Amino acid sequence: MTADSAATDNAPVVTATNVVKTFGGLRAVDVEKLEIRRNKITALIGPNGAGKTTFFNLLTGFDQVDSGEITLDGQIITGRPPHQLAGMGMVRTFQLTKVLSKLSTIENMKLGALNQRGEKFWSALVPGSWTKQEREVEARADAILKRFNLTHMRDEYAGTMSGGQRKLLEMARALMTEPRVVMLDEPMAGVNPALAQSLLELIKALPAEGRTVIFVEHNMDVVQEISDWVVVMAEGRIIAEGTPAEIKSNKAVVDAYLGAHHGADLSQVELS
Amino acid sequence: MDWGFIFERTFSAMIGPEVMVYALAAVGLNVHFGYTGLMNFGQVGFMAAGAYGVGVSVFWLGWNFWVGVLFSFVYSAVLALLLGIPTLRLRADYLSLVTIAASESIRLLARSRVMQPITGGVEGVNQFAGPFYDLSPFELGKFYSFGPFKYLGRDVWVLLVGWTLLILVTLMVRALMKSPWGRTLRAIREDEDAARALGKNAYFYKMQSLMLGGMIGGLAGLLQVVQKASVQADTFNPVITFTIWTMLIVGGVGRIWSPIVGASIYWTLIVFVENTLRQLPDGTRASLERTIELSDFNIAMLRFILVGAGLLLLARFRPQGIFGSREEMALDRR
Numbered sequence: 187m188t189a190d191s192a193a194t195d196n197a198p199v200v201t202a203t204n205v206v207k208t209f210g211g212l213r214a215v216d217v218e219k220l221e222i223r224r225n226k227i228t229a230l231i232g233p234n235g236a237g238k239t240t241f242f243n244l245l246t247g248f249d250q251v252d253s254g255e256i257t258l259d260g261q262i263i264t265g266r267p268p269h270q271l272a273g274m275g276m277v278r279t280f281q282l283t284k285v286l287s288k289l290s291t292i293e294n295m296k297l298g299a300l301n302q303r304g305e306k307f308w309s310a311l312v313p314g315s316w317t318k319q320e321r322e323v324e325a326r327a328d329a330i331l332k333r334f335n336l337t338h339m340r341d342e343y344a345g346t347m348s349g350g351q352r353k354l355l356e357m358a359r360a361l362m363t364e365p366r367v368v369m370l371d372e373p374m375a376g377v378n379p380a381l382a383q384s385l386l387e388l389i390k391a392l393p394a395e396g397r398t399v400i401f402v403e404h405n406m407d408v409v410q411e412i413s414d415w416v417v418v419m420a421e422g423r424i425i426a427e428g429t430p431a432e433i434k435s436n437k438a439v440v441d442a443y444l445g446a447h448h449g450a451d452l453s454q455v456e457l458s
Numbered sequence: 459m460d461w462g463f464i465f466e467r468t469f470s471a472m473i474g475p476e477v478m479v480y481a482l483a484a485v486g487l488n489v490h491f492g493y494t495g496l497m498n499f500g501q502v503g504f505m506a507a508g509a510y511g512v513g514v515s516v517f518w519l520g521w522n523f524w525v526g527v528l529f530s531f532v533y534s535a536v537l538a539l540l541l542g543i544p545t546l547r548l549r550a551d552y553l554s555l556v557t558i559a560a561s562e563s564i565r566l567l568a569r570s571r572v573m574q575p576i577t578g579g580v581e582g583v584n585q586f587a588g589p590f591y592d593l594s595p596f597e598l599g600k601f602y603s604f605g606p607f608k609y610l611g612r613d614v615w616v617l618l619v620g621w622t623l624l625i626l627v628t629l630m631v632r633a634l635m636k637s638p639w640g641r642t643l644r645a646i647r648e649d650e651d652a653a654r655a656l657g658k659n660a661y662f663y664k665m666q667s668l669m670l671g672g673m674i675g676g677l678a679g680l681l682q683v684v685q686k687a688s689v690q691a692d693t694f695n696p697v698i699t700f701t702i703w704t705m706l707i708v709g710g711v712g713r714i715w716s717p718i719v720g721a722s723i724y725w726t727l728i729v730f731v732e733n734t735l736r737q738l739p740d741g742t743r744a745s746l747e748r749t750i751e752l753s754d755f756n757i758a759m760l761r762f763i764l765v766g767a768g769l770l771l772l773a774r775f776r777p778q779g780i781f782g783s784r785e786e787m788a789l790d791r792r
Binding site for chain 1: 633637638639647660785
């Protein structure tokens with residue numbers, strides 16, 4: 187747990203107030219109030235076109251709000267570009283994984299480290315100024331790779347990985363930024379059941395390290411298994427919030443938005 | 459048929475002034491495209507900036523040659539900045555449009571009548587490189603032979619300085635690309651959004667890359683006009699840009715030594731084919747001339763056609779270039 191997050195344990199880590207985003211006439215996102223609890227796993231669910239990914243992009247700086255305010259640890263971050271947010275401790279992954287194909291796995295990982303001296307042009311020309319830090323970064327990268335069971339891929343091109351391995355790498359790489367908030371856009375999409383379970387365990391372990399997780403997911407079994415809190419979006423708005431059990435039994439939510447799963451036994455989780 | 463003459467020309471071309479200049483420009487393009495993924499279709503514009511940087515400061519401003527040399531670096535960097543500011547936030551294609559348009563604008567403006575007092579118009583700028591040749595330890599007008607290589611003294615001096623700079627710049631680029639800075643560039647080439655999500659200011663890095671590669675291109679242009687002792691607007695035409703692209707692709711995109719090897723192979727082939735066509739035995743020549751008249755102009759065209767056919771074979775059998783990795787190339791198709 188990082189020192190400053192411990193001090194403000196009860197304050198929400200991320201808030202969104204009156205956040206609006208329109209595309210032409212379409213109100214893609216219209217969120218009155220959302221508070222994300224610190225060191226918890228919050229799931230963002232809803233039918234296709236509910237505005238989850240757009241909302242995600244707004245929170246992470248990949249898209250700009252029309253109006254409204256977003257804060258991270260009490261600081262207003264509305265309008266900040268993604269690279270600054272990463273520096274402030276908010277990192278994201280993508281629905282369509284973005285591994286850097288022609289970089290090796292370990293290079294992908296090392297890229298994730300923030301404030302590297304060797305990333306400055308003039309320092310780059312003087313290896314003596316960055317090799318020590320590079321070794322530290324590499325040691326940290328190797329440790330995370332080990333935890334993610336990717337050590338055997340260390341020196342392979344990331345482009346040779348399977349879909350599931352790419353998801354793992356993307357999350358591992360995100361952790362290299364030592365984030366306080368980890369935002370995962372459909373972390374389980376396209377992951378085979380064997381890998382899915384280890385990925386779930388890895389996500390579940392994050393809050394204990396002082397990291398808040400926000401994730402978008404379609405798979406209700408996953409949502410039930412790992413989230414502490416579920417936020418339901420539809421047509422750009424938040425229509426319900428609650429614990430997984432509450433959401434599961436919320437008839438309106440189930441009827442309207444989980445139609446495909448209606449009546450199915452959600453505890454019959456094939457992955458677990 | 460005088461094979462001795464053909465080989466002397468061919469060998470001398472292998473590391474001659476053209477190869478030195480084009481290789482340097484290709485090193486710059488490699489920084490842009492090979493490492494950062496920037497589609498610069500106006501590398502010749504940066505060469506022109508380097509060339510006119512010194513030409514104009516000596517001819518029009520009356521500055522000292524060496525001050526002009528410094529100015530030509532600044533000028534190519536400023537050009538990169540000007541082209542980068544509006545385009546690097548946009549999709550990759552915008553940079554290619556702007557760079558090719560800018561390189562043509564520079565050429566047309568430099569040769570226009572309005573600019574004549576400044577750039578010398580179509581006559582260009584001559585006799586500005588004296589201070590460079592004053593330093594030459596070689597007799598300018600005398601021929602020097604080194605094994606199969608034979609050059610005029612003034613060219614030996616240009617080549618000595620040029621190749622030293624080329625090697626130094628290449629080593630610098632190598633050091634940069636092995637550093638975390640270079641890793642960030644390659645990450646941006648692969649996926650800009652991923653790099654941004656991981657805290658990298660992609661715009662800033664792309665700008666640095668554009669400026670670095672542009673300045674290396676400027677240095678190439680500078681050396682070219684020093685070697686020719688004249689700045690002529692029309693030598694900076696778009697064909698040069700695509701020649702440089704070809705050389706880079708022949709060598710292998712995103713590899714350290716590929717610009718040098720690519721430039722050398724391409725130019726050596728051109729010179730070999732040209733000199734062979736000029737020296738054909740009478741019988742062959744006569745039979746060929748039934749199809750095509752072997753005038754100077756036609757030979758100049760034919761050499762490109764024949765080398766082009768060679769490049770097609772390369773694209774078929776070794777698409778990754780001399781140094782490129784087939785494995786990396788296959789990743790693009792996944």
